[in-house]
Amino acid sequence: MNWETIFKEIKEKHDFKEMDAFLEEAYRTKEIYPARENIYNAFKYTPFDQVKVVILGQDPYHGPEQSHGLAFSVKNGTKLPPSLRNIYKELAEDIGCERHTGELTGWAEEGVLLLNTVLTVEKGLANSHRGIGWETFTNEVIQALSDHREHIVFILWGKPAQSKIPLIDTAKHHIIKSVHPSPLSAFRGFFGSRPYSQTNDYLMAHGLDPIDWCKEVIMNENADR
Numbered sequence: 001m002n003w004e005t006i007f008k009e010i011k012e013k014h015d016f017k018e019m020d021a022f023l024e025e026a027y028r029t030k031e032i033y034p035a036r037e038n039i040y041n042a043f044k045y046t047p048f049d050q051v052k053v054v055i056l057g058q059d060p061y062h063g064p065e066q067s068h069g070l071a072f073s074v075k076n077g078t079k080l081p082p083s084l085r086n087i088y089k090e091l092a093e094d095i096g097c098e099r100h101t102g103e104l105t106g107w108a109e110e111g112v113l114l115l116n117t118v119l120t121v122e123k124g125l126a127n128s129h130r131g132i133g134w135e136t137f138t139n140e141v142i143q144a145l146s147d148h149r150e151h152i153v154f155i156l157w158g159k160p161a162q163s164k165i166p167l168i169d170t171a172k173h174h175i176i177k178s179v180h181p182s183p184l185s186a187f188r189g190f191f192g193s194r195p196y197s198q199t200n201d202y203l204m205a206h207g208l209d210p211i212d213w214c215k216e217v218i219m220n221e222n223a224d225r
Contacts (some may be wrong), residue, residue: 010140019133024101031123041069045108052111053153056161059118070114073104084183094194097214120161124205143165151206153199
């Protein structure tokens with residue numbers, strides 16, 4: 001089983017013609033993030049059979065030079081957004097990890113699927129591509145992981161992410177949840193939640209290698225981002 005097979009099954013089950021047409025027009029006439037070739041980067045860097053952890057985001061960052069197809073991640077050299085700054089603060093408190101870039105490609109290569117539930121956004125307009133079809137697609141991705149894999153840790157920050165719990169077979173997988181790392185909510189239960197050590201404890205208890213949360217990998221600056 002691989003992403004290509006999963007995507008084929010999803011597209012046989014659902015008609016995405018309207019979404020495809022919407023995106024074709026949007027990319028032609030507006031500034032849309034991430035760059036078109038980077039929409040599916042989460043799947044590119046974390047193959048289906050190597051997913052150990054899923055961290056769910058909402059939609060991509062809507063500022064220039066931020067989004068590159070991985071939830072919560074920003075391109076190397078970009079100022080850390082507030083939520084990512086809090087993610088790193090908890091990482092340092094939890095396992096003593098100090099990271100030097102906002103790019104999370106290293107996590108993706110470790111088996112962390114950094115999945116936004118909506119994969120595109122218009123510049124400056126948060127949530128602008130909600131309801132065009134991405135939620136149907138990513139719900140099916142979550143369902144496929146739940147059905148065909150076992151012992152995945154789903155890290156669900158905030159109510160929108162936690163609304164996906166019914167898609168996950170909790171007899172086979174593990175859910176870690178807290179409030180969102182946004183500055184608006186982080187002090188209400190994100191700080192001190194220790195998601196990184198909890199994840200590794202679960203993985204090791206099931207005979208799997210832990211995630212190296214300190215791993216930093218920078219995409220080739222000359223490659224498509």
